Amino acid sequence: MSKLVIVGTVAFDAIETPFGKTDKILGGAATYIGLSASQFSPDASIISIVGGDFPQKHLDLLSNKNIDISGIQIVKEGKTFFWSGRYHNDMNSRDTLATELNTLADFNPVVPKNYKNAEIVMLGNLHPIVQSNVLDQMETKPKLVVLDTMNFWMDTALNDLHNIIKRVDVISINDEEARQLTEEYSLAVAARKIQAMGPKYVVIKKGEHGALLFHNENVFYAPALPLEEVFDPTGAGDTFAGGFVGYLAKTGDFSFENMKNAVIYGSTLASFCVEKFGTERMENLSSNEVHKRLLKFKQLTQFEIELT
Numbered sequence: 001m002s003k004l005v006i007v008g009t010v011a012f013d014a015i016e017t018p019f020g021k022t023d024k025i026l027g028g029a030a031t032y033i034g035l036s037a038s039q040f041s042p043d044a045s046i047i048s049i050v051g052g053d054f055p056q057k058h059l060d061l062l063s064n065k066n067i068d069i070s071g072i073q074i075v076k077e078g079k080t081f082f083w084s085g086r087y088h089n090d091m092n093s094r095d096t097l098a099t100e101l102n103t104l105a106d107f108n109p110v111v112p113k114n115y116k117n118a119e120i121v122m123l124g125n126l127h128p129i130v131q132s133n134v135l136d137q138m139e140t141k142p143k144l145v146v147l148d149t150m151n152f153w154m155d156t157a158l159n160d161l162h163n164i165i166k167r168v169d170v171i172s173i174n175d176e177e178a179r180q181l182t183e184e185y186s187l188a189v190a191a192r193k194i195q196a197m198g199p200k201y202v203v204i205k206k207g208e209h210g211a212l213l214f215h216n217e218n219v220f221y222a223p224a225l226p227l228e229e230v231f232d233p234t235g236a237g238d239t240f241a242g243g244f245v246g247y248l249a250k251t252g253d254f255s256f257e258n259m260k261n262a263v264i265y266g267s268t269l270a271s272f273c274v275e276k277f278g279t280e281r282m283e284n285l286s287s288n289e290v291h292k293r294l295l296k297f298k299q300l301t302q303f304e305i306e307l308t
């Protein structure tokens with residue numbers, strides 16, 4: 001089992017979808033990544049920051065999943081990062097209504113001593129300088145560094161983003177972000193251009209249309225499970241990333257072949273995340289449920305064809 005460091009937001013989210021609306025609920029990239037990765041019981045630590053307004057029960061939820069939370073700083077007099085978004089009827093596109101950095105504005109991440117030799121570092125969606133800062137603190141070079149980011153950082157910190165992209169092995173972004181980053185419409189061309197920026201592996205998430213994994217000339221495609229009800233897509237991308245790194249942490253095999261399985265696990269876990277608002281579905285997800293859905297995935301994609 002490889003040690004896993006996760007850095008990202010631990011947050012309050014307020015979400016509006018065509019099905020309803022929530023007030024401030026638990027959210028954040030690192031929260032979703034951690035909950036998803038916990039399916040593989042990795043030796044994982046979350047590095048983040050929250051304010052004094054953050055309920056202890058949310059921290060307990062993460063520790064009860066055996067995630068080390070000693071790297072989550074609590075600023076008593078500060079407020080927790082807040083994000084609010086509204087989904088369109090297609091549930092694939094959304095508008096960000098508010099991004100309040102609060103304590104995140106002055107976040108100086110500290111990697112706990114016993115995680116400075118972690119084999120895997122998952123750089124969740126955050127300011128690219130903070131992501132770089134975490135990598136700088138590692139005492140041994142991680143075997144695998146995975147980066148997730150979003151258009152917000154492309155708009156506000158593009159140079160810093162390019163600097164961190166150079167240093168990672170895998171990048172996980174969605175289709176629109178890949179297009180924005182490369183100014184290319186074709187995802188195949190975009191993936192090639194991103195590989196030239198540094199990451200040897202490029203994962204492009206396409207929401208309800210699944211995910212693509214690129215490495216050199218190889219491409220792997222995993223569909224998303226056709227779900228009857230998508231309630232709230234928030235955190236699906238992070239849940240995907242959590243499943244991806246969680247599986248790699250468990251297996252310790254970072255080959256392209258094994259990454260295909262990691263993509264399947266990521267897609268499977270993301271398919272649960274969207275079934276309820278916020279983190280609700282991920283909080284009590286059983287390994288049996290995951291197993292059953294993996295079988296469905298297999299049925300969805302397997303076929304026998306005679307090639308003459």
Ligand code: AMP
Nearest residue numbers: 009011027028083125234235236237238
């Ligand atoms: P996703 O739906 O996978 O893109 O992730 C949604 C999560 O990302 C929410 O729980 C938010 O709290 C968090 N988030 C939104 N905007 C940002 C941002 N600019 N930086 C870091 N995290 C963010």
